[in-house]
Amino acid sequence: MDFAFDARTEELRKKLQAFMDEHVYPAEAVADEQRAGLESPWETPPVVEELKQKARKYGLWNLFLPDRTYGAGLTNLQYAPLAEILGRSPRLAPTAVNCAAPDTGNMEVLTEFGNAEQRRQWLEPLLSGEIRSGFAMTEPDVASSDATNIETRIRRDGDDYVISGRKWFISGAMNPDCKIFIVMGKTDPDNPDSRRQQSMVLVPRDTPGLEVRRAMRVYGYEDHYHGGHAEMIFDGARVPRSNLIGEEGGGFAIAQARLGPGRIHHCMRLIGMAERAVELMCHRAQGRSAFGRPLAEQGVVREWIADARVQIEQLRLLVLKTAWLMDTVGNKGAHTEIQAIKIATPRAVVDILDKAVQLHGAGGVSQDFPLAELWAAARTLQLADGPDEVHQRSLARRELKRHAAGQG
Structure with missing residues (x-):
């Protein structure tokens, strides 16, 4: 290799x-x-x-x-x-x-x-960095880990869609540069196929009936640099049917296509966060003394640093393997590995950051170091893009099915 x-x-x-x-x-x-x-x-x-x-x-x-x-x-x-x-x-x-x-x-x-008009109107300014955007999927009143549960209604009315519902933790929505939302809701709630009930539509920020109500805190952070995470209300917000992305009933499939690359991007960045944490740990350990010895000579500190290096190297190899599989056999072919990194990476990086916080003492939980904020971001990723348990459930089911087929 x-x-x-x-x-x-x-x-x-x-x-x-x-x-x-x-x-x-x-x-x-x-x-x-x-x-x-x-x-x-x-x-x-x-x-x-x-x-x-x-x-x-x-x-x-x-x-x-x-x-x-x-x-x-x-x-x-x-x-x-x-x-x-x-x-x-x-x-x-x-x-x-x-x-x-x-x-x-x-x-x-x-x-x-x-379509061509959607790309001209929204993709081009996003590509140039002129505007920001949001993705409105998660809802407070249902278990959004199961995307088929969402209740926001997208009802066809002549040449328009009328959207009614409540979303929260919509990342980026508090930023005034966020001009467009991709909103997922149900256009066909009675469809017997629960994965064909949803659609996605483009909803401009200035649409009447759309209210960005408040910022949701994440472990006490408002996450200003990320544009916040907002609660949003859609009260009869009306957009033209031309704002539909893809086809009616295609929302669930689009969401899955969107989340595959997103999950690996998160895991890639998490490894960078862990590397910075180890760097800070080493500087702190070499520059501080306790009980007559530098922290770098304390056995437990050396164990933390060594374990962190082992975890990072393991994670990096798994993420790179997953990236290679996505390139060679596609996202579906890499489904097991995508789930594996989504389970393993946030969990391990939270542990590394936790040890880095501990090593920094009171400074570790303060704003004078980036560690507390990094920890909050990493811990949140055990929920974002599907909580760990959803990926564990799916991964175990796939593994059991594979072995059952082998026994047969």
């Missing part, structure tokens, strides 16, 4: 690492200072726009999108190490290179399923 990166990947890795060192890491403190002076905490600090302009000059833009017409044309295997680097600064780096969720998934949906 060849574990080396190809020439293009290595070139982009070097460019991206230089961009991070020269521009992104120094901008973290600047962004915080600028945000404190903004009229609204949801506005984007000016330094972010500066980073986006610099990223374009570096040739680091839309790296996530494999479609050469719209994106960089990278495979999942080529993008994986780049996403890992971006994960080291999840506040700024993904946005700086236009590779931030939920825009990435929405752009993939519009690229694959959108």
